[in-house]
Amino acid sequence: MTRTDLAPLEQPTRRRFLQAGAALALSVQLGGLVSKAEAAAPGKFGADSMPGGVVDNPLVFVSIGQDGIVTIVAHRAEMGTGVRTSLPMVVADEMEADWSRVRIVQADANETRYGSQNVDGSRSMRHFMMPMRRVGASARQMLEAAAAAQWSVPVAEVRAQNHEVVHTPTGRKLGYGELAGAAMRQPVPAAEQLRLKQPEAFRYIGKGRIMPTDSRDIAEGKATYGIDVRLPGMVYAVIARPPVFGGKLRRVDSADTLKVPGVLRVVELKGFDGPPLFNPVGGVAVVASNTWAAMQGRAALKLEWDDGANGAYDSATFRTTLETAARRPGTAMRNDGDALGALAAAPAGQKLSAEYYVPHLAHASMETPVATARFVDGKCEIWAPSQAPQGALEAVAKHVGLAPKDVTVHLTLLGGGFGRKSMADFICEAALVSKAIGGTPVKLQWTRDDDIHHDYFHTVSVEHMEAALGAGGKPSAWLHRTAAPTIKSTFAVGAMGQADFEAGMTAINVPFGIPGIRLESADVPAHTRIGWFRSVSNIPHAFAVQSFVAELAHKAGRDPKDYLLELIGPARRIDPTTLSDKWNYTESPDVYPLDTGRMRAVIEEAARRARWGRKLPKGHGLGIAVAYSFVTYVATVVEVAVDAKGQVTIPRVDMAIDCGPQVNPERIRSQVEGGCVMGLSLAMLGEITFQDGRVQQSNFHDFEVLRSHMAPRAIHTWMVGGSFDVPPGGVGEPPVPPVAPALCNAIFAATGKRIRSLPIRDQLAGKAKTV
Template sequence: SKPVPIVDLDIMLNGEAEYGIDTQLPDMLYASIERCPVIGGSLVSVDDTEARKIKGVIDIITLPNKGLPPVFHALPGIAVIANNSWTAMQARKKLNIKWDLGANASHTSKDYLAALSKSVATKGTVVRSRGDVDKAFADYSEQHEATYTVPYLAHATMEPPAASAIYHGDGHYEIWACTQDPQGVQSTIAGELKTEAAKVKVHVTLLGGAFGRKSKPDFAVEAAFLAKTLNKPVKVTWSREDDIHFDYFHAISAQYYKAAWDKKGKVKGWVQRAAYPSIGATFNPLATSPQDFELSLGFADMPFDFENISCEKQPALAHLRIGWLRSVDNIHQAFAIQSFINELALKTGKDAKEFLLESIGADRYVDPTKEGFKYGNYGEPLDKYPIDTARLKNVIQVVGEKSGYGEKIENGEGWGIAGHRSFLTYVAVATKVKLENNKVVLKEIHCAVDCGLAVNPDRVRSQMEGAMIFGASIALMSEITTKDGRVKQSNYNDYQLLRMYQSPKIVIHLVATDHLPTGVGEPGVPPVAPSITNAIVAAGGKRIRDLPVNKHYKV
């Protein structure tokens, strides 16, 4: 539990560190790939006459179309091969391609989100239940309902995907890639190019940001295929636009919540429904609704001690490549559940923090499996890593006390609070915002984290600090939209991330415990968005149920 310095910090700062794009190999060629703009589309024809006229172009190669589901296949496309990356990118613009865009060409995210929102307003498939919610809603007239939406999100890593490859013959490949999963690179290339995983050697560079994107090895498959085809070392470089257009996106989602309470403000009935395309659809076309492993991420494992509950799901088809992004489905599920509990606090006239603690209830271990849900618990046994309400309540109490939540503040300011368990770790976030001239300004974000034994406290703090920025970006400004199957955003100008001038004071409070060490890379993200939107209401603003905030306020 003592801080350990980063071993490669100096070379990161002085420019000596090697990232995926930095790899240089003798006689290397460079590839830039024009991919089908709609997932599930296919190539009809290509005229590469003008592209081949550009000096430095070596060859133009068609990548095979493996169809759907997308898995980690290289997407169908045309690769321009040149003696430098700039020439390859410029020649690519000269390609004259005709695509068959396929069934997903009708996908427009605005219409799709409206359809999801409509679906969650009706009874869904029950995945966890307790008591009799229908009777509760019949018995108690004080009721409230709300629907929450979160858009598609992109990883938007600082370094786009990049991979270099050499084919040595006889099924032997050597890969240099900014990958989170070198074993996945081995097995995927082996499967795609009909060789053995042991014949694929992977050199892992620094990542330049990842957040889950670089655990998908499609870009390394592209490099390996081209290296074998050309029998030359090849580097595949994705542009920022490629990265935004062809990500494995965080799922678009709609969630519906309804509650009934008695005269004392105690919740007696609780219904929650979710609809979003599944990550499973990336691998299996039969995954047409949220899967249990996704509903295990902050939805069906909700900790509230209400007499009558029903957790339900609705179908949702995938129209883009859906993948895991930092904290995965906890993002939208924590946003909805922590926003709704805050709304109920206001409806019942109670303090938000106290109502949240009251709703969690007595110290106990929560076991969703006893109420019909096939709970995954992040792959760990519940008896070893239980859902411990005492630890969740404690981080909420700690962040409330340490942040100054509840103390007197200036006009136009407000505190919001949220608490969530994910990746076996307990995190609470308190955010102070100021509303001025229809603009939301983040003033402070405090984060209390109980990750068990903090083996390297400095890394825990840095991960949580990064998570506060990541979560604030999601809350305030990040959004992917589609029209006619195509992603509309292309770069940081229209897929926005939090800038330095927008960043608040960030304070991390480590809760010292002797529990087993648990996750720190992802658990900080989920409570951030609801803490911000709850703070906006506390500051006198409107309730935001549809992210991002910049659709409603300047940021």
């Protein structure tokens, strides 16, 4: 089923909130103050008082109608994390709302009103849990004050409870709908007067009782994704883009295309100059009365391209370039002690070196990029599955020559994102095509081939590791050289070398008790678009670091789990800046130190649950790995079974996570399971290769994802910690990084063969000797 109305998701408007049925409307501002919607002063906010310091400007609306229905705005996009449920659930809990009487509406792009709407970086709950709690608490206290005034009793004698306010001495009750108008006239509690619930009083937070808001609509085919948008008079378009990054169109012959039934127009789009940013790459758009006709028309185009500077890009050759760069001294980003001196002085038998390779990866989300655009009265309106709606709004405004106030971006559900849909190139394409044909509504659709060929790819990397072993087999020196095209190249032409945030992902911030630790970054160019990807540089760095730790443990004759714990050392709270980490996932090092006690706890829990050390059948092995990413701690134990032909099956995976407060355990478990499957898919199958500047893969037959028969027979998620005494961490990205090293360490335990190059694919075929 598809929606046929003009607004695919119900949009919150002031009229809707403040019309006769909506009497109370609140918003949260950055200073922790809640103000009436009428009095809000967009764009003027102070420093946030929530744990973690200054964050983006949250401005979230809540309303109560005279019928008692509570309407909560979801200001962040839903792409499977459950954020459209979890954040409103926090508000509802604090305001003592009955969840069955809560309605959720999706905000348009408007960061002036709603604060940051960018859902990259696993930040939704860690940046907005406390502001949302303050919204709910303010609503509750204003309702209580209104009831006390109506009864002429002290406010201390009343309390909100399950959508009603009760006068404790007499048992009198007033419903939220009855009080909404009077509550609106109450003064908003000052920050110091807010009474947040104690965790033991929570009804929804941490209980795992609330299913995702969109579940039923998704199951019944009623949910509106980007592809489901339908507008009156809408036409459809696909684009033939340059096959090589940076290429330009030389010539197009569209005569045969215009003969295809249903084809309406052919439109040339100019490519970008300068850094890629999130710009369209240009090409030729075919506009038709339906998507199939547009695709057939594109196939009939006669095109000649100038491949440009990247026409010779070959990923196999570039791997050699990366290996050469990783073996040479690079730019030092961390240098504790004298790692180079210790390595030079160590006898050959007490040294170990290894290199780890991770190829380019594509996002390959289930819903390919798609956006719908139209122009009415000189203004542009967009419907799109965007992770960064404000960024999309501003990019569209720039490309079509409008002021941002004349662009509206409506958010649909995202059929997967993983970072790809934070890039607005496909949204700008829809707007440009619509403008070119006079403002007619256009749905710009990417095919799967388009998605694979023209992605913002995860970077390719070689990680060179060296260590010298001292007493007891413990390292006295640790050298990590990383060579990878940087995401900085997306924003600046010719940028090379790891950015601080890239180094801060499981490379520079290893908390090991080693006298000499050195991290170096090599300068290597980018020959394709590099973009955000789920867990970003944690993928190659964690693969290298955690695989190398297991190799060191083997050389030292030690149990890998015990050796890892010994390297981490005793429980302590480390200021990340003392490890030369200038980033720490944007968080204050005082509020978010690197806590080795929490890291140890997830390792020990995953190992305990997996029954680490148990006797296994022949050909089975256990592998372990841990990663601190997005201020969350995740440890993974993978059990593998490798048969005589080298076929790998995975009987069980145990994952322990400490993300701080567990607001919605059902969604945490879901994201951990999804991260596990994605991590295994990337490790076993994921690879994008280039020849003559062109991506060699095109669809799921050659860029494979994990099929059900390859998936783990069981994934167990174990939640550690959960105290509200620590600030919240991220959940969407942290499960991915430890999966690949745990898998490869398990393969070594089962077969004695080291996997240092991903994907695994058939590396074990006919070569594995099970142990």
